[in-house]
Amino acid sequence: MNMPRRLETILYVEDEPDIRAIAELALETVGDFTLLSCESGRQALKTAEQQHPDLILLDVMMPEMDGPEVLQKLRELPGFELIPAVFMTAKVQPGEVAEYINMGAVDVIAKPFDPLTLAVQIQDIWNRLQR
Amino acid sequence: MSSDKKAIVAQKLKALRDEYRQKLPQALAHISNLANEYLSDETVLPSLKQQVHKLAGSAGTFGYSELSQSARELELLLQGWEQQPPGEQERSKALKHARALDQFLQGAAEPQSPTSYPSFKGDEPEVDRLIYLVEDDTSLAEELSATLNSFGYRVRHFTSPSTAEPAIVERRPDFLIVDVMFAGEQRQGPDSIQQIQENMADPLPVVFISGRDDFDAYLGAVRAGAVGYFVKPLDIPQLIDCLEAHLKLHQAEPYRVLIVDDDVLLSHHYRLLLESAGMRVETIQDPRKVLQVMREFHPEVVLLDLNLPDCRGYELAQLIRLHSEWLRVVIAYLSAEQDEYRQIQAIRNGGEDFLTKPISDMRLVSAVAVRAARSRQLSDAIDRDSLTGLLKHARIKEEIALELERAARQGKPVSLAMIDLDYFKKVNDTYGHGAGDKVIRALAQLLRQRLRKTDSVGRYGGEEFIALLPDCDAESAYTLLDSIRENFAALGFTGDSGVFNVTLSAGLVTVNGQKTDGEKAVNIADKALYAAKSAGRNQVAATEVTAQTDLSD
Structure with missing residues (x-):
């Protein structure tokens, strides 16, 4: 039988320091997750290989390497072909969600997010995946 | 979350928000500058869009949801400008919008927290609303200002629209109340307000006071952005109802x-x-x-x-x-x-x-x-009761039962106040039923204003009200009720035969986590109210339900 796995470690990539700080509060303090917080795609790829997170949470718009690009690179790494990825975006264009889901994201979270409920949102997404 | 953790989160959240608030003016000024630069240099468009996008995505998380929304509107305005340069009108609209963002902080209240932790802030209402009052009759302006003040509005008085205009540009008020002179006077008509509105990125909610009651007068008001229109003599509680309904519509819980x-x-x-x-x-x-x-x-x-x-x-x-x-x-x-x-x-x-x-x-x-x-x-x-907008008898009783059950489960205190107007029959007999209704509405508004979002207020009977205060101990409840009593006694009402005051008495019961039936709690509050009345009225009498209280009968 397949036991549902607990969500413990989240890899989080966001270039904005303010948003990073508040998401850290939302996920670490409120949500009790172990958070690996990165400021760039490059750093995220390195951290992922070393720490093997359960889920990856990505901002879409970032300088240098944007969210979709980070996910694409990550998927090429051995062991990361299926890691659940969630995008965060402030832009909702028609077809955008479909595009991300096709890219292999499991969900999309709208920005601005509510720091007091972000953890619940992520946990819900995780629970859905375990069913 | 445990209450310890809640406190830690609240504290950290506040620190992060404060930090964000400090950086915000710079970010907003940057956007406004980029928008200005764009007029002479179109290459700044990508960075302007990026900054606006960032703001739309972040401000809401830090409690500035209105700002977030406003940035999103600007972002939508800018969309497609790379492919097709904007026309003159679009450009000036976007520029106004960007400048309005820059003005935002001066008019903004403290950020709203998405899940607020209840607390009493002593005697002051939680947020002050700013009203600009354009009124050439100084004595009416004074009377109106005093009443609005007691309902937690701050009022600045101007004698004409032209003197108010610079103040509006400098700091946007929550409302503009204008006494309109239609006949002959050009600068005081709705036209001049319409002109002011044309220079605003977001229309200002305007309430008109007027002597006229015809179609053209209403139409002029609507065109000038009226959210309310009142014919003299002014019914102040109705005016305040209008202000509050408008605020509620714009700041209520998310749909x-x-x-x-x-x-x-x-x-x-x-x-x-x-x-x-x-x-x-x-x-x-x-x-x-x-x-x-x-x-x-x-x-x-x-x-x-x-x-x-x-x-x-x-x-x-x-x-x-x-x-x-x-x-x-x-x-x-x-x-x-x-x-x-x-x-x-x-x-x-x-x-x-x-x-x-x-x-x-x-x-x-x-x-x-x-x-x-x-x-x-x-x-x-x-x-809700149509006169006061408060919960009706049956609904407040439901709330009481629910809240008592929850409080007993969580072992938390809950306070319940029964409030009654003193000598109300005399008010009706002396000053007319219209005046009586005004008094009732005024008390309803005062209660709504002074209580927290998590509290409930109901109209229990003709002149009887119930306030239900979850997670509120005996001492805080008494302090609050007594200050409401004092505020209310200070309100002046105008009736058929002059200005008068009305006082109230209140019976308060605090249940400290004991399992108590709703009806029982109301009875105890009622007895306390009776005690307050017998002791001379215009006072609050408090009782507590403790482990020793006999709840049997």
């Missing part, structure tokens, strides 16, 4: 929307769209889950696809309609069904409306928002 659609991607898209417009959204694909989600999520609007697995959308609508407690939920079909006959068929069977797919983003957001607002108005009409 809750349930989407039932088996197309996962599409419902995802709708969810994101509505969420970024500030609503709370749940989506389900399986219609069988609808009852459970309705019970837990309490949506105000349900969007149904017509073609669902296992059942038709209209069957689901009927199924929801079988539950009388969901009567006020608005059900709209969202479907690609083109056949008019089938659309009508669907509406006959329990839904209210038909939104045809494909639907533009803007249409969807506004269609849902309008319907949610309607649902809320309907709820209010059902649950």
Whole structure:
């Protein structure tokens, strides 16, 4: 039988320091997750290989390497072909969600997010995946 | 979350918000500067868009949801400018909008926290609202200012629109109240207000006071952005009702929307769209889950696809309609069904409306928002007393029972106050029933204003009110009630035969985690009220339910 796995470690990539700080509060303090917080795609790829997170949470718009690009690179790494990825975006264009889901994201979270409920949102997404 | 952790989170959140607030002026000024630069140098467009986008995405998280929304509007304005340079009008609109963002902080209240931790802030109401009053009659202005002050509004007085204009530009008020002179006077008419409005990125809510009651006068007011229009002699409680209704409409809890659609991607898209417009959204694909989600999520609007697995959308609508407690939920079909006959068929069977797919983003957001607002108005009409806007007898009793149960479960204190106007019959007899109604409405407003969001107030009988204060101990409850008593006694009312004051008495009971029946608690408060009356009125008498209290009879 397949036991549902607990969500413990989240890899989080966001270039904005303010948003990073508040998401850290939302996920670490409120949500009790172990958070690996990165400021760039490059750093995220390195951290992922070393720490093997359960889920990856990505901002879409970032300088240098944007969210979709980070996910694409990550998927090429051995062991990361299926890691659940969630995008965060402030832009909702028609077809955008479909595009991300096709890219292999499991969900999309709208920005601005509510720091007091972000953890619940992520946990819900995780629970859905375990069913 | 445990209360310790809650406190830590609240504290950290506050620190982060403070930090963000400090950086905000710079970010806003940067956007305004970029917008100015764009006029002479179009290459700054990408960075302008990026900054606006960042603001739209972040401000809401730090408690500035209005700012977030406003940035999003600007972002939409800027869309497509790379492909097609904007016309003169679009450019000036965007520029105004950017400058308005820069002004935002000067007019802004403290950021709103999404889940507030209740606290009493002593005697002051939580937020001061700013009103600019344009009134040439100084004595009327003084009277009006004094009353508005006691309801927590700050008032600045101007004698003409032209003197108010620079102040509006410098700091935007929450409301503009204008006494209009129509005959002859050019600068004091609604026209001059309309001119002021044309220079605002967001129209200013205006309330007109006037001697005229004809179609053209109303039309002029509407064109100048009126949210209220009052004919003299002025009914001040009604005016305050209007201000509060407007504020409530714009700062209420987010609308809750349930989407039932088996197309996962599409419902995802709708969810994101509505969420970024500030609503709370749940989506389900399986219609069988609808009852459970309705019970837990309490949506105000349900969007149904017509073609669902296992059942038709209209069957689901009927199924929801079988539950009388969901009567006020608005059900709209969202479907690609083109056949008019089938659309009508669907509406006959329990839904209210038909939104045809494909639907533009803007249409969807506004269609849902309008319907949610309607649902809320309907709820209010059902649950609330029409004179005061407070909960009706039956509803406040329900609330009391629920709250007492919750408090006993959590071992927390809850206070309940029975409030009654002193010698009210005499007021009616001496000053007329109209004056009596004014007094009742004034007390209702004062109570609403001074209580927290989590408190409930109801009109229990003719001149009897109940305030229910969860998580509030005996001491805080007494302090609060007594200060309300004092405030109320200071209000002056105008009746047929002059100005008068009215006092109130209150009986207070605090239950400290004991299991107590609602009726019992109301009885104890009633006895305390009787004690306050016998001791000479205009006072608060307090009792507590403790482990020793005999609750048997």
